[in-house]
Amino acid sequence: MNLPHRDQLQLQRFLDDRLGPTERAAFAARIAAEPSLQDALAAERTLRGGFRAAAAQARAPSASFAASVLAKARQLPSRVELEQADIAAGGVGLIRRLLLAAGVVVGIGLVYAAGLGERESAHLQAVPAADEQAEIDRLDQLLRSGAVRPRADIAPK
Amino acid sequence: MFALQRPTETPDAELIRAVLDGSESAFEQIVARYQDRVFRLLGRYCRDAIECEDLAQDVFLKVFRKLHTFQHESQFFTWIYRIAVNAATDHLSRASSRRLRLVEDDATLDVGTRRDDEHSPDAPLQAAELAAVTRQIVESLPEKFRTILVLREFEDLSYTEIAEVLQIQLGTVESRLFRARQRFKEALERLHPELLPDAGSRSVRGGTR
Numbered sequence: 001m002n003l004p005h006r007d008q009l010q011l012q013r014f015l016d017d018r019l020g021p022t023e024r025a026a027f028a029a030r031i032a033a034e035p036s037l038q039d040a041l042a043a044e045r046t047l048r049g050g051f052r053a054a055a056a057q058a059r060a061p062s063a064s065f066a067a068s069v070l071a072k073a074r075q076l077p078s079r080v081e082l083e084q085a086d087i088a089a090g091g092v093g094l095i096r097r098l099l100l101a102a103g104v105v106v107g108i109g110l111v112y113a114a115g116l117g118e119r120e121s122a123h124l125q126a127v128p129a130a131d132e133q134a135e136i137d138r139l140d141q142l143l144r145s146g147a148v149r150p151r152a153d154i155a156p157k
Numbered sequence: 158m159f160a161l162q163r164p165t166e167t168p169d170a171e172l173i174r175a176v177l178d179g180s181e182s183a184f185e186q187i188v189a190r191y192q193d194r195v196f197r198l199l200g201r202y203c204r205d206a207i208e209c210e211d212l213a214q215d216v217f218l219k220v221f222r223k224l225h226t227f228q229h230e231s232q233f234f235t236w237i238y239r240i241a242v243n244a245a246t247d248h249l250s251r252a253s254s255r256r257l258r259l260v261e262d263d264a265t266l267d268v269g270t271r272r273d274d275e276h277s278p279d280a281p282l283q284a285a286e287l288a289a290v291t292r293q294i295v296e297s298l299p300e301k302f303r304t305i306l307v308l309r310e311f312e313d314l315s316y317t318e319i320a321e322v323l324q325i326q327l328g329t330v331e332s333r334l335f336r337a338r339q340r341f342k343e344a345l346e347r348l349h350p351e352l353l354p355d356a357g358s359r360s361v362r363g364g365t366r
Contacts, residue, residue, distance in 0.1 A: 012335055018316070042354040046287070047342060050352075051310035053288035054295070058311075059200030059209050066188045069217045070181065076222065079179060083225050 003040045011040055015048070166190070169233040176224055188217050191234060194312070195241050201295075201307045202245040212248055216241045235314075235321035242308075242322055246300055287352055294344045302337035309334055 003011070013019050014027050031037045076082065142148045167186065175183035195213050203209040219240050227236055295306055308314045308322060316330045323330070346353060 008339075009331075009335055012331075012338065016316070018331070039354075043342070046352065046354050047291075047338070047345065048310070049284065050287035050291035050345075051306075053284045054291040055311040055313070057288065057292075058197040059203075059206060061192045061196045061213065062206075062210060065192055065210060065213065066185060069188050069214055070185055072214060072218055073184060073221045074181075076218070079177060079225070082222050086223075086226070 003036055007037065008040065011037065011044060015041075015044055170229065173224060173227060173233070176221070184221060187220070191237055192217075194234065195237065198238065198241050198307065198312055199245055201303075201311060202249055212244055213241075216244050219244070231321040232318070235318050238308075238312075238314075238318075238322040239324070242304060246304065249300060283352070290345065290349050290352060294341055294348070297344065298337065298340055301333065302340055305330070305333050306337050306341065 010019075010027055014024065014031075019027060031041055077085065167183075169187075169190075172183045172187050172190075176187065192213065195216055196209060199209050199212050199216070203212060216237070220237055223240070227233065295303055298306070305319065305323070308319045314322065316327055316334075319325075319330045319334075320327050325333070
């Protein structure tokens with residue numbers, strides 16, 4: 001079917017009685033004038049006929065169904081116990097969620113402390129030390145190569 | 158739309174209160190009132206009557222257990238339907254390895270006459286074939302499309318009722334229903350194009366319902 005998406009949606013609204021009176025009248029007028037909408041309407045009616053035919057076939061409960069449900073219901077805990085169990089289940093659920101949230105927070109803290117924090121402080125401390133050593137090595141090399149001479153006033157005697 | 162309860166019947170709210178006060182007969186009335194609808198719905202997800210009965214029993218026991226949580230914010234039957242739909246979809250996912258399908262066992266089906274057949278195909282044979290094909294295609298759709306089609310097309314629920322059952326917005330009902338029908342139509346065109354009308358057979362009439 002090559003009907004534009006908007007028209008298909010409008011057709012669904014038309015058939016499902018989801019249009020206001022004015023919109024409905026306008027769309028009905030369009031259907032009367034446009035063969036493509038008429039074809040789409042015919043196809044939709046066929047589909048809905050299929051649904052109706054399929055819907056007519058349904059299961060029904062056995063004669064003893066209600067009695068068997070009641071028999072099972074009698075075996076359940078009392079109403080008060082059921083409500084208390086519900087409250088308890090709700091409390092357990094809440095505690096479980098709180099524990100989970102606490103676990104996540106602690107986990108994040110541990111990861112930060114063990115990994116991120118350490119790396120960050122190591123980085124902050126390592127950089128000046130490395131720079132310092134590199135500068136000493138560079139000056140030693142310059143002295144050894146004779147490219148520079150120590151100042152007379154500070155040179156070792 | 159079905160009449161949900163006759164005027165002489167005890168209102169749902171009264172029955173609920175009575176069940177919460179310990180009345181067994183009130184619960185029996187709730188089961189009697191809704192068992193047909195629950196069965197019809199669950200029957201779309203079960204292979205046979207026994208499976209359907211077991212599932213329906215679970216649904217009503219859950220209704221009994223959770224009745225104190227019903228807030229009266231939605232209609233009672235949509236609350237029951239929500240429990241039934243959840244039970245059915247859980248059941249389908251649990252049994253997916255066994256390839257549970259929508260009703261195929263025609264021998265155990267009751268053929269009812271719940272709607273008039275004003276717009277159904279003229280030939281009974283074609284109508285039966287279309288019904289069988291419809292069930293097969295609905296069965297093959299993803300669960301959320303299948304469920305919304307079951308609720309709208311088989312159970313005749315309004316958009317508002319579907320929104321209550323599935324706890325989704327009205328706009329979502331419309332768009333999901335639209336996509337479900339598109340998927341259905343594509344499958345029908347692909348598998349059984351002969352069941353669709355010829356482009357020439359046109360008629361102009363209003364909405365179907």
